[in-house]
Amino acid sequence: MSITKFIPLNIAILTISDTRKYENDHSGQSLASLAIKAGHLILERFIVKDEIKAIQNKISEWVANPKIQIILSTGGTGLAPRDITIEALAPFWKKEIPGFGELFRMLSYESIGSATIQSRASAGITDNNTLIFALPGSTGACKDAWNKILETQLDNRTKPCNFIKVVDHMKQD
Secondary structure, three states, X not given: OOOOOOOOOEEEEEEEOOOOOHHHOHHHHHHHHHHHHHOOEXXXXXXXXXXXXXXXXXXXXXXXXXXXXXXXXXXXXXXXXOOXXXXXXXXXXXXXXXXXXXXXXXXXXXHHHHHHHHOOOEEEEOOOOOEEEEEOOOHHHHHHHHHHHHHHHOOOOOOOOOHHHHOOHHHHO
């Protein structure tokens, strides 16, 4: 029996908030800690305001970086007027991954009940096979997304399938 070797991924984390600084960015820090604990590498972590241009400028930079395979964003996925993360990210997606948001909301229901209906958590893959995940700004929601979906789906050993199969493995070099 052969044992499959874990393949660490290169991750960038973008916190989208008008109020967060690194000192109080608990969601971004939680995602970074969980990803590192799982064996992945955090190549960059950045905070931008809830402004479409600011979000798109950073995402454009990261998508163009051949080393970044996964982008985790946190914040701006609700229904408030300043929640524009999905509108900022959608143009980058060659294909949306609707099942991610559906599964996230199903799992989130266990924690917050029907309030999960206000989450627009989503995911997509870009033309160059960078995966982008849009997570809520809540630390609990980020932990749920990581622990209940992303940890296994970003692990090449997860069977019968995982997100690694769609990531361009040339980015790992």
